[in-house]
Amino acid sequence: MILLNSIHTDVSMGVTFLFLGLLVLMVLALALEEKIHAHKSVITGVAAVFALILGQATGIFSSIDSHGSHMPFFVKFIDWGVIAIILGSSIFIDITSKSGIFSWLAIKLTKMTKGDPFKLLIYYSIMTVVFSALLNNVTAMLIIGSLTVVSLSNLKKLSLLLGFLICEGLLTNIGGLLTLISSVPNIIVGNTAGISFASFFVISAPYVLVATTGTIFLAGKLFKISPLKTDQEKADAALLITNFDENAGVESKSFFKLGWFVFISFILVLAMTDLIPYIQDLGIGFVAMAFGILMMIKIKNKTETTYKAIDWDLLFFFAFLFVVIGVMEYAQVLHLIGGGVVQLIDLGDTAGPIALLWASSIASSVTDNIPLAAMLAKTMGNLPEFAQNFWWAVIYGANLGGNITPIGSASTVVAVTIIAKNNLKLSFVGFIVKAVPFAFFQLVLASGYVYLIGLLN
Amino acid sequence: MKAYENNLDVFESIFKRSVKHQYVHEPFEPxxxxxxxxxxxxxxxxxxxxxxxxxxxxxxxxxxxxxxxxxxxxxxxxxxxxxxxxxxxxxxxxxxxxxxxxxxxxxxxxxxxxxxxPDELDNFVIDSVGIGFDHQIDNSLLINKALLLKNKLKHITLIHVEDESIFKYYMGAIEKIPGINTEFAETNIKETILELSADFFNGVADKLNNDKLKTTIHCEFGEIVSCYEKLIKEHNIDLLVFEAEDDSKMAMHSLGHSLTIQFPNVATLLV
CATH class of the missing domain: 3.40.50.510 (Phosphotransferase system, mannose-type IIA component)
Known part of the structure; x- marks a missing residue:
């Protein structure tokens, strides 16, 4: 039996349940974000305000000693490392994408398919995974989703659009498993578990490869996306695809070259962060911020467009969420949740991680996977030693759960937005019916893989 | 609007801009x-x-x-x-x-x-043709049909005149929307509209110049009748070629019908 370590305060069960109620309300509001027409940051912001006031009123912060510090104690709840990674990456990706490298690559690969729908599915799927891994899930879905709409429209194959967009939406969460910075749950859990960028990639890459291949072939079968058959069809498609000009998005050749150079450097430095003197102590957050700031030299007098493009809602959402989680720790709510996690861990090194994986995936399918990952990371961080594959169970569960429902992850929300924008009918249940075979395949595969990680460790 | 919706629009614009419709040559004989x-x-x-x-x-x-x-x-x-x-x-x-x-x-x-x-056919020869495009810019068929009468043809003028008065009407609405920078919108909309036709016309010109036909491109915003009048004089146009029906298939509302009436001394081919 594992015993829980956490902040020890004298908190009554009633107070803990009061805060648990607040947390449940916040999670419900996040799940119903679209219905209540409130942005994430507002929901977590309101929850943070109430949690802090309630915390002061119930005296749960009495053990905090703020003497000699000018910084309010709740500001210290925020994981600034995570904020730095997200902010730095956003700035970096926004400026780099203006160089045209991503659109150039996407169009170049589109032309290589010669307009064959099945080849397009393969190329776009691989691009989705790679872009999700190197940029982030949402940016990957934005690039590949919008390209898919334009290319299928140009090829007069819009009847295939729904299948393409669902497949791409689901693959963003597979690509999101490839590197430590590919998705927010990876960043949060990976940071807490002390997994380096390089080891994350080495462990996760085989799973991503198999899951991607399986998903592509399943999509081809279920959405009836097949290769062109006759020579005439091939010739017509090849002619239409030549309409694309990969250089249309490249406004300056020097910026384009710089974009490639800096982007490749960014990936290399991230991969070798643990090996580079000085940088290894500053961490991935510093690398992301440093590259973001260096790229700003290129737009030194036009920074306002980049500041405008930053997802401030997401950043404030994180900041407030960390405050809420910090309060929940003092209110012993994490200790309570930890009890549930401990029960799963107690199932043993075989059944435990698999149970944790499925539990986290189901939880993250109905609400945002970020609070889930943050909560579990914080809770598990307080637990004594347990097998490494439990961390991977949370990472895989939190990411793959996003593939069960249209609200399970930010990138599937983007996919559904593109679907709606193109007047394609797809209800909430309709999405689940189409996505479940994929999610089931990916989760079964992940279960086996997490078990394998346990065996190898 | 969420940040990602704005970015989605940015990427869609980039990819839509990258689609450059090409002229597909298909010969027709009368x-x-x-x-x-x-x-x-x-x-x-x-x-x-x-x-x-x-x-x-x-x-x-x-x-x-x-x-x-x-x-x-x-x-x-x-x-x-x-x-x-x-x-x-x-x-x-x-x-x-x-x-x-x-x-x-x-x-x-x-x-x-x-x-x-035209009524007067003495010494009438078609050696200079003007092809007028409305909003369907990538209209290869219009060019191919215009080449039906190519026996003595020497010069082709590809024409896209966008009605300035309609543009001003839309700009008047844009001026009243605080979220849209009027100057930015005016410059960019004009540039993009003209770029669309110029891109297609350049591809056509490359092909027709190879076939020894001198091709001139003309894309501008202006008053339609006076622009065509100027071009007819400038290039000695004998035949104007247009779509017979307008975009919404309304009878007799096409550019071709109006200009056939306007220029009785120039031959017209309605495709």
Whole structure:
């Protein structure tokens, strides 16, 4: 039996349940974000305000000693490392994408398919995974989703659009498993578990490869996306695809070259962060911020467009969420949740991680996977030693759960937005019916893989 | 609007901009031509079209004209080109703002190109053609059909004139929307609209120049009639080629119909 370590305060069960109620309300509001027409940051912001006031009123912060510090104690709840990674990456990706490298690559690969729908599915799927891994899930879905709409429209194959967009939406969460910075749950859990960028990639890459291949072939079968058959069809498609000009998005050749150079450097430095003197102590957050700031030299007098493009809602959402989680720790709510996690861990090194994986995936399918990952990371961080594959169970569960429902992850929300924008009918249940075979395949595969990680460790 | 919705729009714009429609050359020959005119004009019309088409048939208009009879002839013979006398069927030729009920009906009902010649045909030769585009810029068919009469053709002018008054009307609305920078919108919309036609026209010019046809490109915002008037003079245009129907398929509302009426001394091919 594992015993829980956490902040020890004298908190009554009633107070803990009061805060648990607040947390449940916040999670419900996040799940119903679209219905209540409130942005994430507002929901977590309101929850943070109430949690802090309630915390002061119930005296749960009495053990905090703020003497000699000018910084309010709740500001210290925020994981600034995570904020730095997200902010730095956003700035970096926004400026780099203006160089045209991503659109150039996407169009170049589109032309290589010669307009064959099945080849397009393969190329776009691989691009989705790679872009999700190197940029982030949402940016990957934005690039590949919008390209898919334009290319299928140009090829007069819009009847295939729904299948393409669902497949791409689901693959963003597979690509999101490839590197430590590919998705927010990876960043949060990976940071807490002390997994380096390089080891994350080495462990996760085989799973991503198999899951991607399986998903592509399943999509081809279920959405009836097949290769062109006759020579005439091939010739017509090849002619239409030549309409694309990969250089249309490249406004300056020097910026384009710089974009490639800096982007490749960014990936290399991230991969070798643990090996580079000085940088290894500053961490991935510093690398992301440093590259973001260096790229700003290129737009030194036009920074306002980049500041405008930053997802401030997401950043404030994180900041407030960390405050809420910090309060929940003092209110012993994490200790309570930890009890549930401990029960799963107690199932043993075989059944435990698999149970944790499925539990986290189901939880993250109905609400945002970020609070889930943050909560579990914080809770598990307080637990004594347990097998490494439990961390991977949370990472895989939190990411793959996003593939069960249209609200399970930010990138599937983007996919559904593109679907709606193109007047394609797809209800909430309709999405689940189409996505479940994929999610089931990916989760079964992940279960086996997490078990394998346990065996190898 | 969420940040990602704004970015989605940015990427969609980049990819839409990267699609550059290319000219697809497909040759058409006026193997069979049907000439429709009255007893005074039929002979000269036949003489003119004989230079382009090997197989010509005539339909003479008279007081006992029957549309059903003409329609049956067109349906049965399926000509590649119909040549019709301007204002045919109008008893009073002073009604200058009509091209004639038969021509108007044929362009709406039949799919084949319809050629209308000026009244004065002495020494009339088609060696300079102006092809006028409306909002369907990537219209390869319009160019291919314009090349039906290429025997003596030397010069082609590809024309896209965007109506400045309509643009100003939309800009008036944009000026009243605080979220849109008016100057930015005006410059960018103008540039993008003209770039769309210029991109396609450049591809056409490359192909036609290879075929030894001098090709001039003309894309601008302006007053449509005066711009065409200027271009007709500047390039000595003998034949203007247009779509017969407008975008919404409204009868007689196409650019072609208006300009056929406006320039009676220039031949028109309505495709």
């Amino acid at each position: 193997n069979k031509a049907l000439v429709i005119g009255d007893v005074d004009n039929l002979a000269k019309l036949n003489a003119f079209i004989g230079e382009y088409s090997a197989d010509c048939q005539s339909f003479q208009y008279n007081d006992s004209f029957s549309w059903d009879e003409l329609k049956s002839k067109i349906d049965e013979w399926q000509p590649d080109l119909i040549l019709i006398q301007r204002q045919l069927g109008i008893p009073n030729k002073d009604l200058i703002f009509s091209v004639g009920p038969i021509l108007e009906t044929i362009t709406q009902v039949c799919k084949m190109p319809v050629l209308v010649l």
